[in-house]
Amino acid sequence: MNPIVVVGSVALDSVRTPFGEAEEALGGSASYFAFSASHFAPVRIVAVVGEDFPVAHRELFDRRGIDLSGLETTAGRTFRWRGEYAAELGHAHTLETQLNVFSSFHPRLDRHHRASPFVFLANIDPELQLEVLDQMESPRLTVSDTMNYWIARKPERVLDVLRRVDVALLNEEEARALSGETQLVRAAAQLVQLGGKAVIVKKGEHGSLYATQEELFVAPAYPVSGLQDPTGAGDSFAGGFLGWLARTGRVDADSRRQAMAYGAAMASLAIEAFSPARLIAAQPTEIGDRVSTLHRMVEFRLEPLSK
Amino acid sequence: MNPIVVVGSVALDSVRTPFGEAEEALGGSASYFAFSASHFAPVRIVAVVGEDFPVAHRELFDRRGIDLSGLETTAGRTFRWRGEYAAELGHAHTLETQLNVFSSFHPRLDRHHRASPFVFLANIDPELQLEVLDQMESPRLTVSDTMNYWIARKPERVLDVLRRVDVALLNEEEARALSGETQLVRAAAQLVQLGGKAVIVKKGEHGSLYATQEELFVAPAYPVSGLQDPTGAGDSFAGGFLGWLARTGRVDADSRRQAMAYGAAMASLAIEAFSPARLIAAQPTEIGDRVSTLHRMVEFRLEPLSK
Numbered sequence: 001m002n003p004i005v006v007v008g009s010v011a012l013d014s015v016r017t018p019f020g021e022a023e024e025a026l027g028g029s030a031s032y033f034a035f036s037a038s039h040f041a042p043v044r045i046v047a048v049v050g051e052d053f054p055v056a057h058r059e060l061f062d063r064r065g066i067d068l069s070g071l072e073t074t075a076g077r078t079f080r081w082r083g084e085y086a087a088e089l090g091h092a093h094t095l096e097t098q099l100n101v102f103s104s105f106h107p108r109l110d111r112h113h114r115a116s117p118f119v120f121l122a123n124i125d126p127e128l129q130l131e132v133l134d135q136m137e138s139p140r141l142t143v144s145d146t147m148n149y150w151i152a153r154k155p156e157r158v159l160d161v162l163r164r165v166d167v168a169l170l171n172e173e174e175a176r177a178l179s180g181e182t183q184l185v186r187a188a189a190q191l192v193q194l195g196g197k198a199v200i201v202k203k204g205e206h207g208s209l210y211a212t213q214e215e216l217f218v219a220p221a222y223p224v225s226g227l228q229d230p231t232g233a234g235d236s237f238a239g240g241f242l243g244w245l246a247r248t249g250r251v252d253a254d255s256r257r258q259a260m261a262y263g264a265a266m267a268s269l270a271i272e273a274f275s276p277a278r279l280i281a282a283q284p285t286e287i288g289d290r291v292s293t294l295h296r297m298v299e300f301r302l303e304p305l306s307k
Numbered sequence: 308m309n310p311i312v313v314v315g316s317v318a319l320d321s322v323r324t325p326f327g328e329a330e331e332a333l334g335g336s337a338s339y340f341a342f343s344a345s346h347f348a349p350v351r352i353v354a355v356v357g358e359d360f361p362v363a364h365r366e367l368f369d370r371r372g373i374d375l376s377g378l379e380t381t382a383g384r385t386f387r388w389r390g391e392y393a394a395e396l397g398h399a400h401t402l403e404t405q406l407n408v409f410s411s412f413h414p415r416l417d418r419h420h421r422a423s424p425f426v427f428l429a430n431i432d433p434e435l436q437l438e439v440l441d442q443m444e445s446p447r448l449t450v451s452d453t454m455n456y457w458i459a460r461k462p463e464r465v466l467d468v469l470r471r472v473d474v475a476l477l478n479e480e481e482a483r484a485l486s487g488e489t490q491l492v493r494a495a496a497q498l499v500q501l502g503g504k505a506v507i508v509k510k511g512e513h514g515s516l517y518a519t520q521e522e523l524f525v526a527p528a529y530p531v532s533g534l535q536d537p538t539g540a541g542d543s544f545a546g547g548f549l550g551w552l553a554r555t556g557r558v559d560a561d562s563r564r565q566a567m568a569y570g571a572a573m574a575s576l577a578i579e580a581f582s583p584a585r586l587i588a589a590q591p592t593e594i595g596d597r598v599s600t601l602h603r604m605v606e607f608r609l610e611p612l613s614k
Contacts, residue, residue, distance in 0.1 A: 040612075184512060185512070203513065206510065206513035206514075207513075216604055218604050219605075220605075257608075258607050258608060258609075258610055260607070284612050288612045295607065298524070300524075300565050300567070301564075302599060302602045303565055305346075305594055
């Protein structure tokens, strides 16, 4: 199967939601992505942690067969994030961000990373995302994520990344901020207009939409019964999306539609527990069942309006 | 074909949006519903207007073959509503409501109204909606709408209606208010739990969802390029939904899925112009094309996650 390289953060998250809290749990965009995608294809992480990064966390990756040869350990403390979610569970309110060892991070890709056919540029400085793209040999599919922090500070670099990758992922707030459009279908169309080859807007409970010059596809969110913690939903979506394409080795438009459903399934698993615990424990049958449910949720028979 | 009776308001709307404005245009929930449903089946309006109601407006109904024998004209002025929409175009901000002749309205159904097999209870006082239900002989399908105004004032009566009709329509704000749940899939499930047979939540640009004990279906919104005025979108949705079922004479679950798509198509037409002008001018081919687009927007091939 086609390996995926992910460049992003491996962090220690402290999160509070109306349903509970977690202290210094394993988090970070590369972690959620890797656990999600590991159900589909081999994953290689490029990231940095401090000397305080727990061995137990490292073992969680090992057990899922995730390649940590690109996980640098440097002097200092691991990246930490503290946040909370209100009752709506829409957007995280960041209480504290300690970049720590992440502040001087420059991704170093070995030969086997550079040769990876599938690439996920998780939410990091767009300049670093461009550095990674420069190092890749001849990837079959490159996908990026971003966040409002970078859109506010380096909008031109975020657009540079959006133009260079095959698929750019954004959440609704980010899509609005970067495009200047309020309605999300128009926001996605505007980002395609600005040079994006394909744009995915993640809309939380409203699902996600995929837009190119030719295509508009929408996938619903899988209806979770016990939402616990939305942290990592977007990266888990990306893991299912890229994971499916890497597993099948196909990147055509129809396969991307399927990949959107696998993304939705993985996001739904991620948010059913604090930390990536539920994502790690997911079984292939339940992933498949969720995709079947999503398929049935939108299915209707086309019947013309005859006289 | 099966006739539909609609009980609701016929009004004069003054609306301002970022894209323009209309003064004393034909409006009201029964009007939007009737123009939408008239593309599918015969429609009979039960409503009241004042002596100032323009003949030209009456002719618009006549030209669409809409039965106005239940449109009472009483001494006084027609119901007037004035509102505006901000850039987000989500929710109307009401500037002025003059109930006028509507304040003492009690629906009077003739024999041919009472015998109608399909019934739409547009947004009026839930006590009046119950009066109408009491008068119906043996309808095949009853559908209700409501609004926050009634949920705030008469929540128990709104729930009485919800329990008695076959399908209850609400927008997202109303679904949250009546159910006490924030997430919309949970809100719909809670309303089913409270006794609703089937609940549709209209989510604007995010489409709509349909929930029963057994089913969960979501339809996307049709991506309009030139949104002008969201007024009447919900009633136009209802017109497409009931219209399709009345036209086919089927009310089974799979037909309701199709009906959701026809509802979305009609809502998208309504919002492309001020007043019901675009809805009136709609051609069967463009309605059909929009439903085909919606079908393609959600289509993906189910392929199992094999080893």
